[in-house]
Amino acid sequence: MAKDxxxxxISDSSIEAIVLDKKKGNFVVEAFSRYRLSPDIVEDGKILDFEKLKEAIKGLLVNAKPGPIQSKKVFLSIPESKVxxxxxxxxxNIKGxxxxxxxxxxxxxxxPESFDKLIPATKILPDIGDKKQVLYAAAELEIVNDFLRIFNDLGMEVVGIVPESLSSFAGLDAKLEKKMSLMLDIGSRTTIATIxxxxxxxxSINIDIGGDKVTRSIAQKLEIPYTQAEEKxxxxxxxPDGDGETMLIIQGQLQPLVDEIKRFLAYYQETNNEKIEQVILIGGLAQMKGAASYFGDNLALTAIVGEPFIAHENLPDFVDSTTFINVLGLAxxxxxxxxxxxxxDNLLKKLSSKKPHKKNTKSEDAVDSKPKKPHKKIDLGPLTSKLKEIFGNKLFIIFTVVLILFILLLIFKDKILPPSENAAPINANQSVTENNTNNSQPQEIVPIKEVPEQVSYDFVVGISPNGGEENFILAEYYNLVISKQFSDPDMSFADxxxxxxxKINxxxxxxxxxxxxxxxxxxxxxVSNSTTLSLTPTIEEYEPGDTMTIKDNYTLLAVPKDKVLAILKPKLLEFGIEDFDQSKFFDSIFYTFQGYDANSQVYNVKFTILISNL
Structure with a gap:
């Protein structure tokens, strides 16, 4: 199992991440994370703000449970609207x-799209009679390229990219694959219907009707806030239990969606002479009360809410199968x-052949090739022409070389010619070493390194003794218990x-x-590890607007100051820095987490000292 x-x-409103492992033949969740996105970062699969998305992905990985995700390899999906x-x-009989x-x-x-703007992928299917079947999928090249660029900038490797419908279906229980199925992924803005x-x-088709349109209609017609409409x-x-008016509003908004799906099914079944056997509902609206019965009755098919391939009782808390179904499939x-x-390879060829183009941010290309600046020709005008006439081409070249050498001699004469008896005083950044064996010999000048504003050193930090590795620091666990309260009437329990x-992280x-x-x-x-000690209210008790009280335990790494000082002090001596205020020294150190080796259980940390603060 490639658990790394x-x-x-990545959707318009959030990012989810999952790392799986296989134990005794069954998949288990090793780590998971979810991060909400503001509306100005991604829209309909297109990245609007590259820098904000990169920061969000960093936060996604750092805030993962039970601890930060360290892997540098990712598997992605492309929104169906872009495929x-x-x-x-x-x-x-066609081959090769x-x-x-x-x-x-x-x-x-x-x-209906220009093929120089698409990247294709194909799958050969079993033959039907005298016909060869080929599944042809094409994604928008710009979207794929933008995703590659984001992870390339983060120092991560993309190892696979598939259509979203494919990964969502892979996230479902395998028993659902046995029948000819229509999967309806009903999201907030669109519905993806895939056979x-x-x-x-x-x-597969994309229909521009989703849960958000239904919620807004309830809020408008009942004159209630959006969050209350969402709850209804x-x-x-x-x-019809207790509120037939809400049911009628929802039905009115879903009817155009049902009509569009009916046309899609009729076209497919008539064209391919195949019968759809079941409807599988996923996405946010799939959890709505009565959704399966409504779509089943209107489409005259058995309809069920999709279940993940990992049983609910084996999923960690807060991994909602509806929210995580696609990312489970990706993993x-x-x-x-x-x-x-x-x-x-076709994608890489297309990217490498693309010409650089200007955009609002730095190069948008995953494969970056900076155009070389043309060399400027130096033209001395009439003087050049006159000299050429006088000396001819060969003599002109000789004259030019001699002239350049003469100018260089004037510039570097102090370094080329031997020093005079009246030598210049020693520079402040030089020290003098006496030769005790023969005082008559000239003194040796030993330069001290120029003092930079800051210096950085790489350290290995672990909680068990390491075999004498250079720059190793033995750390201790430091447990920090934090209790906080949060409230937002616009958020569900999971969000x-x-x-x-x-925020606590x-x-x-x-x-x-x-x-x-x-x-x-x-x-x-x-953060080596984090666990939730208590959480109130429970998911069953929660109502939008309630105050959520969380008590979390964070396990961090703490290193002895004297050990850090013992390693860094000799390095500062290289710059002639010997006496300094130790309290200022520790205030002048910053740390950058660079990676984690699970086998040896050590962290790679960069220590940066702001020398100008000492």
Missing amino acids: IIGID FTKVIYLPK KNLDEAIQHKAEEQI FDKNGIRH MKTIGLT KLSDKKLDLNFLT LRVFAGT EEVLSQVNIKYQKEGYLILPV
């Missing part, structure tokens, strides 16, 4: 290069040999819990050695 690969799902998916039928050309030609007939059979994706949609939904796919992957965890990491101290120790801004 992170499944990461074209078709099954192409070709003569059975002719097959590739035939696939491309057929795809160009069916996909699957035992060989994978058959067809979840708790009352499509059941699962990272353990498989992929039939469909946008990360191909408020994630928000609270993020940020405070802990920013206030170590300031608010949170241990006498004689430096506390490193590295």
Whole structure:
């Protein structure tokens, strides 16, 4: 199991991350995280603010449970709205290069987009009669490139990119794969309708109707706040219990969605002579009361809410299967040999052949190639022409070389010619070493290194003795218990819990050695582990607007100050810095967490000293 690969799902409103491992043949969650995004970062799969998204991803990984995610390999999905998916039928006898050309030609007939803006991926399906079936998927090149660029800037490697519908279906219980299925992913803004059979994706469409439109309609017609409307949609939904008016509003908003799905099903079944056997609901609206019955009755099919391939009782707290279904599928796919992957040699060729172009931020290309500046030609005007006429080309070249040498001699004469008897005084940054054996010999000048504003050193920090590795510091665990309260009427229980965890993490990491101290120790801004000791109210008791009280225990690393000083003091002597205020010294040190080695259980930390503060 490639447990060093992170499944990461980036949507418009949040990012989810999961790392899986296999134990006794079953998948288990090793680490997970969720991070909310503000509306100005990602919109409909397109990255609007690269720097904010990079910071969000850093926060996502640092705030993971039970501890920071250290892996540098990621597996991603592309939003279905940015992917074209078709099954192409070709003569059975076409093979090799002719097959590739035939696939491309057929795809160009069916996909309404310029192919220099797309990156394709194909999967050969079993033949049907005298026809060869090929699943053809094409993602928008700019979207793929932007995702690659983000993780490249973060020093991470993307190892796979698939359509979102493929990874979402992979996140479901395997027993659902046995039937011809229509999967409806009903999100906040859109609904993705995808047909699957035992060989994978058959067809997919994107419908611009989602839960947000339903919620706003309830709020407008009942003249209530958005959060209250959202709660009504979840708790009352499509059941007439106690509030038939809410049910009728929801039905009115979902009817256009049902009509569009009916047309999609009729077209597919008539064209392919295949019968859909079940409807699988995922996404936020799938959890609405009565959703499965409503879609089942209106589509005349069995409809169920999708369950993940990991049983609920084996999922960690706060890993809601609805929210994490796609990222669970991504982490699962990272353990498989992929039939469909946008990360191909074809993609790399397209990226390397792209010409650099200007945008609002620095180069948007994942493959960055800076254009070389043209060399400026020096033109001395009439003088050059006159000299050429006088001396001819060869004489002109000789004259120019001699002239340049003469100018260089004038500039560097003090270094080229021997010093005069009246030598200049010794520079302040030089020291004199006497030669005791022969005082008549000239004195040796030993330069001291120029003092920079800051210097950095790499250290290895661990909680068990290391075999004498250079710059190793033995640390101790430091437990910090923090209790905080949070409230936001616009947040669900899960969202408020994630928000609270993020804020507590940020405070802990920013206030170590300031608010949170241990006498004689430096506390490193590295969370080794974190656990929730208590949380009220429970998810069943929570109502939007309630105050959430969280008590968390953070395990940090603390290193003895005297050990740090013993290692760093000789390094400062290299710059002639011998006497300094030790209290200022520790206030002048900053730390950067660089990585973690799970095998040896050591952290790589960069210590940066601001020498100008000493």
